[in-house]
Amino acid sequence: MAEQPLHEHTLGNGLRVVVCEDHVVPLAAVNIWYGVGSRHERAGRTGLAHLFEHLMFQGSGNVAEGEHAALLEAAGASFNASTSFERTNYYETVPVSHLELALWLEADRMGTLPAALTQANLDNQRDVVKNERRQRYDNQPYGTAFERLCRLTFPAGHPYAHTPIGSMEDLDATTLDDCRDFFGTWYAPHNAVLSVVGDVDPEETLRAVEKYFGGIPAGPATPEARPGDLGPLSGVTGEPVDEDVPSPAYFAMFTLPTDGGDDIEAAEMAAEILGGGSGSRLYDRMVRRDQIATEVWAGVTRLAGGPSLALVEAVGSDPEKISAVLDEELARFAAEGPTEDETARATAQAERGFLERTETVTGLANALSQNATQFGDASRVFTAPARAAAVTGDQIKQMAGRWLAPGARTALTYGGTAK
Amino acid sequence: MTEVRLAERPVPGPFPAWEFPAAVSGQVPSGPGTLRCELPGRRLAAVRLVLDAGAGREGTGQDGVATMTARAFLEGTQAGGGTALTNEFERLGASLFASADLTALRIALDAPVTRLAPALELLGEVLRAPALADSDVQRLVNERLEEIAQEDADPGSRAARELRAVLFPAEARASRPTGGSRASVEGLTGEGVRAYFGSIVPAEATAVVAGDIAGTDVDATLAAALSGWTSSGPALPTADTIAPVDEARIVIVDRPGSVQTYLNISHSVPDRTDPDWPLLSVAAHVLGGGLTSRLNAVLREEKGYTYGVRTGILRMPYCGVFVTQGSVHTEVTGDAVADALTQLRSIRERGIEADETTAAISALADRAPSEYETSRSVAVELADASASGLGVDYPSRYLAAVRAATPESVARAYTSNVDTDRLTVIAVGDASQIREPLEKLGYASVTVTAK
Numbered sequence: 001m002a003e004q005p006l007h008e009h010t011l012g013n014g015l016r017v018v019v020c021e022d023h024v025v026p027l028a029a030v031n032i033w034y035g036v037g038s039r040h041e042r043a044g045r046t047g048l049a050h051l052f053e054h055l056m057f058q059g060s061g062n063v064a065e066g067e068h069a070a071l072l073e074a075a076g077a078s079f080n081a082s083t084s085f086e087r088t089n090y091y092e093t094v095p096v097s098h099l100e101l102a103l104w105l106e107a108d109r110m111g112t113l114p115a116a117l118t119q120a121n122l123d124n125q126r127d128v129v130k131n132e133r134r135q136r137y138d139n140q141p142y143g144t145a146f147e148r149l150c151r152l153t154f155p156a157g158h159p160y161a162h163t164p165i166g167s168m169e170d171l172d173a174t175t176l177d178d179c180r181d182f183f184g185t186w187y188a189p190h191n192a193v194l195s196v197v198g199d200v201d202p203e204e205t206l207r208a209v210e211k212y213f214g215g216i217p218a219g220p221a222t223p224e225a226r227p228g229d230l231g232p233l234s235g236v237t238g239e240p241v242d243e244d245v246p247s248p249a250y251f252a253m254f255t256l257p258t259d260g261g262d263d264i265e266a267a268e269m270a271a272e273i274l275g276g277g278s279g280s281r282l283y284d285r286m287v288r289r290d291q292i293a294t295e296v297w298a299g300v301t302r303l304a305g306g307p308s309l310a311l312v313e314a315v316g317s318d319p320e321k322i323s324a325v326l327d328e329e330l331a332r333f334a335a336e337g338p339t340e341d342e343t344a345r346a347t348a349q350a351e352r353g354f355l356e357r358t359e360t361v362t363g364l365a366n367a368l369s370q371n372a373t374q375f376g377d378a379s380r381v382f383t384a385p386a387r388a389a390a391v392t393g394d395q396i397k398q399m400a401g402r403w404l405a406p407g408a409r410t411a412l413t414y415g416g417t418a419k
Numbered sequence: 420m421t422e423v424r425l426a427e428r429p430v431p432g433p434f435p436a437w438e439f440p441a442a443v444s445g446q447v448p449s450g451p452g453t454l455r456c457e458l459p460g461r462r463l464a465a466v467r468l469v470l471d472a473g474a475g476r477e478g479t480g481q482d483g484v485a486t487m488t489a490r491a492f493l494e495g496t497q498a499g500g501g502t503a504l505t506n507e508f509e510r511l512g513a514s515l516f517a518s519a520d521l522t523a524l525r526i527a528l529d530a531p532v533t534r535l536a537p538a539l540e541l542l543g544e545v546l547r548a549p550a551l552a553d554s555d556v557q558r559l560v561n562e563r564l565e566e567i568a569q570e571d572a573d574p575g576s577r578a579a580r581e582l583r584a585v586l587f588p589a590e591a592r593a594s595r596p597t598g599g600s601r602a603s604v605e606g607l608t609g610e611g612v613r614a615y616f617g618s619i620v621p622a623e624a625t626a627v628v629a630g631d632i633a634g635t636d637v638d639a640t641l642a643a644a645l646s647g648w649t650s651s652g653p654a655l656p657t658a659d660t661i662a663p664v665d666e667a668r669i670v671i672v673d674r675p676g677s678v679q680t681y682l683n684i685s686h687s688v689p690d691r692t693d694p695d696w697p698l699l700s701v702a703a704h705v706l707g708g709g710l711t712s713r714l715n716a717v718l719r720e721e722k723g724y725t726y727g728v729r730t731g732i733l734r735m736p737y738c739g740v741f742v743t744q745g746s747v748h749t750e751v752t753g754d755a756v757a758d759a760l761t762q763l764r765s766i767r768e769r770g771i772e773a774d775e776t777t778a779a780i781s782a783l784a785d786r787a788p789s790e791y792e793t794s795r796s797v798a799v800e801l802a803d804a805s806a807s808g809l810g811v812d813y814p815s816r817y818l819a820a821v822r823a824a825t826p827e828s829v830a831r832a833y834t835s836n837v838d839t840d841r842l843t844v845i846a847v848g849d850a851s852q853i854r855e856p857l858e859k860l861g862y863a864s865v866t867v868t869a870k
Binding site: 022024025026027057061062066069070073074075076077078093095096097098100101104107108111112123124125126127128129130131132134135136138139140141199211212215216217244245246247277278279283284287288291294295315341344345348349351352355356359360361362 | 459
């Protein structure tokens with residue numbers, strides 16, 4: 001696996017910059033991670049990090065309302081942003097001819113966003129975000145499952161107990177001053193990483209970054225985030241959900257080790273072997289052999305400031321039966337560990353995942369920003385296959401026993417309605 | 420606070436040159452045609468095999484058999500063998516998927532280039548002798564029945580199903596769900612699935628391989644992998660070409676308690692062989708392509724009625740459907756439809772601005788290098804062009820035609836193909852709250868159907 005050389009630099013104001021050449025396609029991917037997400041929100045203002053992300057598209061000191069999107073669309077760019085627990089990410093992939101325009105647009109909103117904040121924009125984007133919440137969560141069958149499980153998994157007030165979308169009440173309560181304070185506290189150059197990947201010259205690109213971002217003041221130090229750690233769960237904390245859904249279902253959440261160490265590599269492989277796709281243990285048992293579920297899936301969300309999370313979802317008429325069989329499979333896995341073949345497959349799949357995450361300039365730029373932001377090491381992105389290959393079956397077994405033990409999770413039971 | 424010093428806004432240079440990747444045609448002896456596309460640096464290879472066995476060719480009463488055949492195919496060569504087959508592909512870092520739409524039955528294989536040959540061999544084994552066992556089909560029938568319940572509960576997929584049911588005459592295959600209805604799926608059997616697969620003619624299929632495959636003899640690997648795959652049954656029926664019927668209609672699919680209304684506003688257009696298709700793509704972008712499009716400028720950025728709407732054209736076998744869709748807050752449903760109709764009529768009334776056209780062309784054509792960066796996206800597009808009989812150069816011709824669009828040609832194509840007085844409006848939402856506001860629009864009579 002050829003590691004691509006990285007060109008890294010920190011500007012005087014603290015902005016960390018990572019540039020990587022990739023001349024396959026005449027594109028440039030620009031990606032900024034700000035070290036702020038829903039975990040940094042205070043009580044009563046859930047959803048603010050994400051609502052603020054929307055306001056970043058409403059204009060800045062030298063960019064009129066609507067102009068950010070208009071310029072990028074006319075540039076043939078793909079662009080968007082996303083907010084998670086730990087970070088907010090802005091990105092655009094442009095034809096390389098438009099790289100400097102993209103840098104200028106990002107610099108303008110990093111440096112001058114409050115100049116364009118208005119009550120009308122806040123009110124409008126609040127409505128948009130409330131419709132986003134309805135569309136993605138409230139109006140979808142099982143749509144609030146992840147939010148409910150986080151509330152069950154983490155103690156009240158824990159930074160990860162609420163999800164980035166926030167509550168309707170808190171969105172309604174958010175003021176312009178909240179938004180200005182939020183920007184002033186978190187949107188400093190030293191709290192961001194800028195990655196550029198594509199058909200670029202590294203020296204020229206670093207010069208352009210200096211030119212556009214160098215004049216932004218460093219700003220005050222960001223506050224220390226509240227601790228987010230949480231160990232393995234004990235006992236099953238269950239909640240029946242009284243919602244009109246098409247079929248009964250069982251959703252479960254487990255905590256896993258924090259991202260960044262050796263343990264998460266083995267723990268994620270354990271979760272993959274258990275429930276990652278139609279070749280997994282849970283799928284084989286529940287869907288193919290016992291036929292107690294028509295669908296079962298497990299996935300992992302890696303988190304760097306708190307526990308990573310494993311989610312298991314199963315659709316089937318008897319959630320209690322599903323829960324019992326899940327316990328059986330967890331107990332068996334914890335006792336036996338993976339077969340050699342399962343470990344080999346999990347390693348191959350981890351390599352495949354790495355190829356998929358980094359095969360586009362957009363994906364690679366995001367991965368570089370992530371590793372630089374969360375682990376202070378952009379080049380860590382390239383060690384993913386080696387980290388997975390170093391994991392042994394014993395480590396997987398140990399992690400399964402510790403974090404994916406039977407009888408230790410939070411769970412939702414959807415009763416379903418008569419068909 | 421320290422002063423912010425920012426550089427002047429840069430003026431971008433001309434867009435860099437880029438061409439849709441070229442593909443080389445070949446032929447597996449007495450087997451599928453092949454398209455080979457070399458993409459330097461793409462270490463994940465994509466194989467897309469399109470079989471002329473889409474749901475359009477299902478026999479009477481067999482709705483869903485194409486989808487069921489695709490799913491049963493993934494269970495491999497032994498009854499109950501799905502886990503083992505999936506594991507064999509996973510060991511290679513590869514994955515196999517299969518699905519059917521009205522046009523084709525599509526098999527998708529992704530694998531690291533270094534393990535493409537063994538992955539293709541494995542695919543060949545399944546093609547030669549899929550088990551398609553009774554027990555697997557019975558289980559997959561139950562899973563499909565469950566899936567229908569999930570689709571009906573999802574506002575977007577429920578709207579799509581209703582649209583086809585009202586836009587196409589009942590005797591058209593396109594009027595009914597691609598994966599079959601509850602009644603038709605309950606009647607599917609292993610025997611029916613085996614017969615359907617046996618009727619597929621390998622020589623009518625196309626295999627596309629894309630990736631960093633320079634230096635590997637992909638044609639020989641394909642020939643070896645696909646040899647011995649033969650047809651064993653009578654030809655499948657020919658697909659019908661029954662045309663959709665546009666008229667002004669509003670259909671509410673009642674979803675009590677819904678906090679939003681999912682809207683789908685549609686009109687049929689000609690298929691992709693028509694020179695107006697690229698121009699209609701530009702029109703769709705002007706109307707509902709991005710945040711600055713006419714619909715989003717009003718419905719999202721001005722009024723906050725929605726998280727966003729999108730206008731596009733559905734690729735159907737013998738036509739297209741020009742569709743605008745998205746979710747709006749229940750209480751503004753009537754106003755949102757009124758605003759959407761106003762914007763959809765705006766091209767007829769005030770034409771298209773030059774800068775709108777330029778921006779839409781860039782958003783479609785200058786975004787193409789990013790859209791077609793992966794082996795998968797290139798292979799999917801080539802395979803679809805092949806399955807639709809459009810020719811291997813279709814993606815390039817389409818992009819060239821988009822670039823040649825003018826405000827006048829786009830406005831002409833839109834107004835001559837989309838009659839905004841004959842739009843079908845599907846609204847999936849709470850009928851008790853949205854019926855009256857929709858009736859008050861006076862656009863069309865409103866019918867309500869149960870969820």
